[in-house]
Amino acid sequence: MPEVVVEREMAAPAERVWRALTALESMPEVLSGxxxxxxxxxxxFGVGTRWRETRRMFGKEATEEMYVTACEAPQRYVAEADNAGMHYVSEFRLTERVPGRTTVRMTFGAQRTAGGRPNVFLRLLNRLGTKAVAKAITRDLSDVAASVERGPADGRPGAGGAGPTGP
Known part of the structure; x- marks a missing residue:
């Protein structure tokens, strides 16, 4: 599968966005998926952090165990997952070019490991293409933006269900 890259500018400082992206416990409160x-x-949160994330992708529930392999707070982290013969890599890069405005660039890739068989996720990706993956990532980043742009200065969940999130 080719890499999928999505960028989103957020009206919040990089530190607040970083806290939102790495507050794993709050992910279900923010990310609609x-x-x-x-x-x-x-x-x-840092290299070695592990979590299980359950989401709905293409109408199917999928749980992946994610682990952080690179972390340079508050600019970048990489989370990877291995499941059913597949290896997934997600990278988040934060750039605050103007004070109080942060661009988040998320890159996602998936590839079959040696001897791996395509799982449901890869079969759906192959059938539906990278557009569907880009749409899901775009939704996630929109959810994060809503959280950090409306939430309190410390990045914790704000009124109306908005709050920080993870990858």
């Missing part, structure tokens, strides 16, 4: 998150490692 995430049903549940189970954090598997204690402590602050």
């Amino acid at each position: 995430v049903d549940a998150v189970e954090v598997l490692t204690p402590g602050p």
